Amino acid sequence: MPVSDSMISALIELKRADDAGLVAQLTGQLRNLIATGHLGKGHALPSSRRLADDLGVSRNTVTYAFEQLAAEGYLAASHGRRPVVTADGGAPGDGVGADVSGARPAKPHLSPWASKLKQTDWPMSYQAPLKPLRPGHGDAREFPNEIWARCLRRSAVHAARRELGPVNRTRLCEVLAHYLATSRGVRATEGQILILPSAQAALTLIAAALITPGDDVWVEDPGYPGAAAAFRASGARVTGMRLDEQGMQRMPGLTAPKLIFMTPSHQHPTGRLMSLARRTEFLRASRPGKTWIVEDDYDGEFHYDSRPVPALQGLDAHGRVFYVGTFSKAMTSDIRLGYLVVPPALVNTFEIAQRHIGLIASSHVQEALAEFIADGHFLAHLRRMRRLYHARRDHLVGELERLLGEIFSVEVPSGGIQLVARLKRGRGDQAAVRRLAEAGVVTRAVSSLSLGKPRDHGLLLGFAAWRESEISAALRTMASCF
Ligand SMILES: Cc1ncc(COP(=O)(O)O)c(C=O)c1O
The missing domain is CATH 1.10.10.10 (Winged helix-like DNA-binding domain superfamily/Winged helix DNA-binding domain)
Known part of the structure; x- marks a missing residue:
């Protein structure tokens, strides 16, 4: 009324x-x-x-x-x-303008995509405070901020002089094509590289462009939940593939899926390196134009025990592999830059899709990063971080054996920024994570990274972001909790 x-x-x-x-x-x-x-x-x-x-x-x-x-x-x-x-408003309670009737707002009808996103607990499960030994990070305190600030400043000052090219075709594509070829063995022209705000954006773009509801997607189990969430939200039937010492396995009897997601350089979370035999097996199983492989090389820059193993993408002669990378680990996570190397046949489709979704990264920051890489600062930073993270990995492994060797067995990864400490007895890794969080130590339960019934119970521990003294203090706290 x-x-x-x-x-x-x-x-x-x-x-x-x-x-x-x-x-x-x-x-x-x-x-x-x-x-x-x-x-x-x-x-x-x-x-x-x-x-x-x-x-x-x-x-x-x-x-x-x-x-x-x-x-x-x-x-x-x-x-x-x-x-x-003078205006004709709606009837009271018809939803035009704010409701002053006090009625409860109606439950929104979400799209299938948003409804499926709400069914996963990612990224909530990744939002613990940034405290030792939270995994998934490099050490932002070691980043050369002064040099980076100079690159950013020069990029801003020169902005007016830059030629306005097509959106997202910056010098970073050219510089990155050279870096990826020489450092990671990726075979791609600069035209195949899309710069994005993150690796997760690349996964969302791939899912949006390729997945039809009901398509099969294989992921590693345990694996990176952000990938499973992105493909599931697009309607894919996501199946977890078990791991052995060579990395992800193909389950016998399954027909080839639409897409296979993998982290062959350092499997997330175990850090395992996929063997050459396994890489070849997966490539053979993916028919060109039918089955796509998505290689997520999120922390492939960090190898400690041997020369880095080149990307799987470089072995592919048929344009079946998407290669995803990020600067979140190699630089800092708030730089918000990642990239996607797209198979030649799909470049045009992906450029259009990227423009539609609007996943374009700032060209000021792209130009600054192009300079940072071209002038050698990126490689210098990586060299320094490799030494530092290598020492931190060894420190964490040594301290784990010394203080908690009875409780955990450690699989030492040949690279990366984190490792898995497996519980020798019992299956209570999620309860352990909660107990440790109350004591101020942030970890992640390996069982929470499984799609089905988890076989592995243990803790994912980050070492790259934490000083040796911080690692020792966290492990002493852990020892007192167990
Ligand atoms: C395996 C893996 N891929 C991708 C990402 C996401 O990277 P970005 O921050 O660029 O989205 C992460 C972050 O933890 C990761 O662990």
Whole structure:
């Protein structure tokens, strides 16, 4: 029922301490009453003097609100007359404007994509505080911020002089094509490289462009939950493939899927390196144009015990492999830059899809990074971090054996930024994670990274981001908890 004249002031509630000024509050609330149909077309509002008295505000406050609503087309206000509502609002409770009826908002009907996203606990499960021994990070404290700041500054200063090319075709593509060829054995022209805000953006783009609901996707089990979540949300049937010492295995009897996601350089979370035989087996099993492989090389820059093993993408002669990378681990996670090397046949489709979804990274930051890499700062930083992280890995392994050797067995990864400490007895890794978090040590339960019934129980521990003294202190706390 429309609101009577005398009820208007009762429906308006102004908060003096509110950040929004009184005029803004009054304008907004009157606008809502009109938009929701509580004040219908033709309804005469109280005079500014009367409303100001009722609300205990100055007359100017009310006059300004009326003027604003008149300018927006909600009211006709003329001097000496009560303003009249001119806009046709909806019926009360029909959902136009804010609801002042007090009714509970209706449950939104989400798309299948958003509904499926809500069924996973990723990324919530990855949002623990940044404290020792949280996995998944390099040490941001070691990043050469002064040099990076100079690159950023030069990029901004030169912005006006840069030629405006197609969106996202910056010098970074060219520099990255050279870096990936020489350091990771990736075979790609710069035209195949899309710069994105993250590796996760690359996975979402691949899922959006390739997955039809019902398609089969294979992932590693245990594996990276962000990938499973992205493919599931697009409607894929995601199946986890067990690991052995050579990495992901092909389960016998399954027909080839639409897509296989893998982390062959350092399997996430175990850090295992996929053998050459296994890489070849997967490549043979993926028919060109039918089965795609997505290689996520999230921390492939960090190898400690031997020369880095080249990317699987470099072995592919038929354009079946997407290669995904990120600067989140090699630089800092807040740099928000990743990339996707797209098979030649799909470059055009992916460029269009990227533009539609709007997953474009800032060209200022891209230019700064191109300079950072071209001038040798990136490789210098990697060299320094390799030495540092290598020592931290060895320190963590030594301390784990010394202080917690009875409880955990450690599989020492040949590279990467984290390792798995397996529980020798028992299966309570999730309870252990909770207990340790209360004591101030952040870890991740390996069983939570499985799609089905977990076989492995243990803790994923980060070593790259933490100083040796921090690692020792965290392990002493762990020892006192077990
Ligand atoms: C295996 C793996 N891939 C991708 C990512 C995501 O990287 P980005 O921050 O660039 O999305 C992570 C982050 O933890 C990861 O562990």
